[in-house]
Amino acid sequence: MSFNNTNTDILIAGAFAAFTVDFLVYPLDTIKTRIQSPDYRRLYTTNGAVNRSLFRGLYQGIxxxxxxxxxxSGAFFTTYESTKTFLHTINPSLPSSPTTPLIPLPILHAAASSTAELVSCFILTPAEVLKQNAQMVVRGSSSSSTTHAFDGAATRQAFNKFRNNPSQLWRGYTALVARNLPFTAMQFPLFEFLRTEIYGLRERRGSRSSTLLETGMVTAISAGSAGTLAAVATTPIDVVKTRIMLAAAGHDGEGQREKVIKEMLAQGKDAKSEIEKAQRAARGGRAGGLAVGKEILRSEGVKGLFRGGALRGAWTALGSGLYLGVYESGRRFLEKRRVGDEDTRYNT
Incomplete structure (x- = not known):
């Protein structure tokens, strides 16, 4: 794809797209986190049916x-561009063909984007840990989906758990990287293929317009479809990531479980199963991704590893479609506005 954007154009378009997606699809992400939580059935179901608490405080931690x-976003694009330039500079040409690079450009671009993802995830991990622990803060029955959404109470409550050990905010970095890298590797090649095919079909039908609306719609459909498949495929990694990040602080569910155990013991009931769950949760707070995955598989089976997969697929379809659709339209709008040529046509 050829375009004539400045770094500022790209950063503004990317930040606006990310903010739009964060705000619109955040409630679905909150529900997904709660479904993937080990305390889902105890905190959010009553007699096997979902209760209202699942849908309260859906913007907690935003x-x-x-x-x-x-x-x-700035770290990602800055790292990507600088790494790509550096790799291009040190990449020699084939002796038999001075114009052909020794290492194919797609490999260099993949290496640059992977490096950028590692840096970006390092910045995102604390926010993800705070977000997912804030999403699990249980509100009272009078709370609605927007009550306490933007007052920061849930985030402060989650952050207080890390005051004595702030390094735990980076717990789950490896799991986040392990999820994002294969997700990106699956999504973007399929996204580029679908977009090219859709544009080609419209070209053959004579309906290609190259307008901002067409750009946004084609990009959104392609990205949403590719994102859904990648999201479902990487759901087991996402479940493990969620468990690790929640265990990093020992979210509210653990405190409530201790209360349940004490009540059961006081009533002379057998609390062995609850004690075993608490012990496994404590181990999960220290275990790596592989150990957490094995524990989920042992206690919940394959179904546990794909918990929330359908919702994550729907959420990613909407999120990826909006993100790349808004980003691409915004990037081209900024270019057109800066160049001042309303008749500019873009190559894709």
């Missing part, structure tokens, strides 16, 4: 994500 959006 502040940490919004604050991390701009620096993480």
């Amino acid at each position: 502040g940490s994500v919004v604050l991390a959006t701009l620096p993480s």
Whole structure:
């Protein structure tokens, strides 16, 4: 794809797209986190049916994500461009063909984007840990989906758990990287293929317009479809990531479990199963991704590893479609506005 954007254009378009997606699809992400939580059935179901608490405080923790959006996006694009330039500079040409690079450009671009993802995830991990622990803060029955959404109370409550050990905010970095890298590797090649095919079909039908609306719609459909497949495929990694990040602080569910155990013991009931769950949760706070995955598989089976997969697929379809659709339209709008040529046509 050829375009004539400045770094500022790209950063503004990326930040606006990320903010739009964060705000619109955040409630779905909150529900997904709660479904993937080990305490889902105890905290959010009653007699096997979902209770209202699952849908309360759906914007809890959004502040940490919004604050991390701009620096993480800036770090990603800055790292990507600088790494790509460096790799191009040191990449020699084939002796038999001076114009042909020794290492194919797609490999260099993949290496640059992977490096950028590692840096971006380092910035995002604390926000993700705070976000997911804030999403699990249980509100009273009078709370609605927007009550306490933007007052930061849930985020502060989650952050207080890390005051004595702030390094735990980076717990789950490896799991986040392990999820994002294969997700990106699956999504973007399929996204580029679908977009090219859709544009080609419209070209053959004579309906290609190259307008901002067409750009946004084609990009959104392609990205949403590719994102859904990648999201479902990487759901087991996402479940493990969620468990590790929640265990990093020992979210509210653990405190409530201790209360349940004490009540059962006081009533002379057998609390062995609850004690075993608490012990496994404590081990999960220290275990690595592989150990957590094995524990989920042992206690919940394959179904446990794909918990929330359908919702994550729907959320990613909407999120990826909006993100790349808004980003691409915004990037081209800024270019057109800066160049001042309303008749500019773009190559894709």
